[in-house]
Amino acid sequence: MGLGLLDILYQVLTSPSAAFRLVSQKRPWAWAVPAVLLPSVVFDLVILPHPPDLAEVLFRLETGRLTNPAWWLLWITILPLALVIEAGFMHGVALLLRGRGSYRGMLCGLCFAFLPMAFFAPLALLRALLDSGTGYLLYYAGSAILFAWTLLLDTTAIRENYRVSTKRAIAICFIAVFLLFFIPPLVVVAAMAL
Numbered sequence: 001m002g003l004g005l006l007d008i009l010y011q012v013l014t015s016p017s018a019a020f021r022l023v024s025q026k027r028p029w030a031w032a033v034p035a036v037l038l039p040s041v042v043f044d045l046v047i048l049p050h051p052p053d054l055a056e057v058l059f060r061l062e063t064g065r066l067t068n069p070a071w072w073l074l075w076i077t078i079l080p081l082a083l084v085i086e087a088g089f090m091h092g093v094a095l096l097l098r099g100r101g102s103y104r105g106m107l108c109g110l111c112f113a114f115l116p117m118a119f120f121a122p123l124a125l126l127r128a129l130l131d132s133g134t135g136y137l138l139y140y141a142g143s144a145i146l147f148a149w150t151l152l153l154d155t156t157a158i159r160e161n162y163r164v165s166t167k168r169a170i171a172i173c174f175i176a177v178f179l180l181f182f183i184p185p186l187v188v189v190a191a192m193a194l
Helices: 005-012 016-026 029-046 051-058 069-094 103-113 115-130 131-161 165-193
Strands: none
Touching: 005 016, 005 029, 005 103, 005 115, 016 103, 016 131, 029 069, 029 103, 029 115, 069 103, 069 131, 069 165, 103 131, 115 131, 131 165
16 A cells, blocks of 8 residues: 555645545555544544433433443444445435545545544643633634534545546535435424324
8 A cells, every 4th residue: 555544644634635536546444444533532532521421312321321431432433334324425426426436435535534523632622721712712713624624625535536626526525415414304304294
């Protein structure tokens, strides 16, 4: 393969087009999994407040039933599964829009595009240290920047994997996100109405 995990991560940060071109060609699954697990663990430890309590509410479990290690295992399983589903939606939309690429290349690209989420830790530390309105404002502004950066990396991964224009990559990304987040709730509401 020629490049290791740190080399690819460095390229994602400094030269995303070249990095995602390489990822779409090589499909380094052995490096993509650790690349998504690092931000996933950071997100779990830093962002989610009292994760077991949150999961117990979401899954309607008895209070005190879910321990931290069980929650971490659940979260580390959910995030990659979500990326597998997201890659499927993006792959389907890309094929409909005449993109030429692979599902596995898209999945690897999404794993590496999730890297900015690892920077939530310094943001959370800044929010805790300032502990004021300014700290929260910086945290929310920084969060918006990290989400935008991740979306930009997603679009770059689509462009390089399917060899499409930037406009078409943006269209693929937004159509897939729309289908992924808006159609399932509409189906659930429609099913409940019947």
